[in-house]
Amino acid sequence: EAAVTQSPRNKVAVTGGKVTLSCNQTNNHNNMYWYRQDTGHGLRLIHYSYGAGSTEKGDIPDGYKASRPSQENFSLILELATPSQTSVYFCASGRWDSYEQYFGPGTRLTVL
């Protein structure tokens, strides 16, 4: 059974609209991460969290907010979506004392 799930799997949004991407993990990991994947850029870190109530900025946080209401859930929020945010978004979880991360299946977001 998948330990990191993401919803929705596909999303089409309009420019200026609000988008929320959700992630749930059953690994009981403290750390959670949001990445985006674009051709030629590998995966780039947007926001991450060390536990419920904490969020930290990654390398490309502009235009994104994050929310960690519980150990299991971590959301990525685009308040005003732009076409440049069209991408595939991955959520991951990991233990507090390890570099190893476990990824969800991804969400494909298209902003028109």
Add this chain to the structure above:
Amino acid sequence: GNSVTQMQGQVTLSEEEFLFINCTYSTTGYPTLFWYVQYPGEGPQLLLKVTTANNKGSSRGFEATYDKGTTSFHLQKASVQESDSAVYYCVLGEDSNNRIFFGDGTQLVVKP
């Protein structure tokens, strides 16, 4: 800062050929290095890990060696199969914050 470079954007082989993917990294700390593999439609998954203590790692027929002198981290496999077709990422683990840094990835295409 921390960075990872994969120069090979795509590698095309026939089944049973030898695979070699090169990666170089830059860090000021003591690195933990990973290779992640991503199959179509899935998130990345850990393939193997190498630390400065052991210099080598292996998994599923893949081997990786770490050379501190040249700050390089190679992935190799003696005989590839069509099922190995995927994107392979070289990943650097940083000491603080348990963050990891991805290279841009190498697309492996194995022809039957």
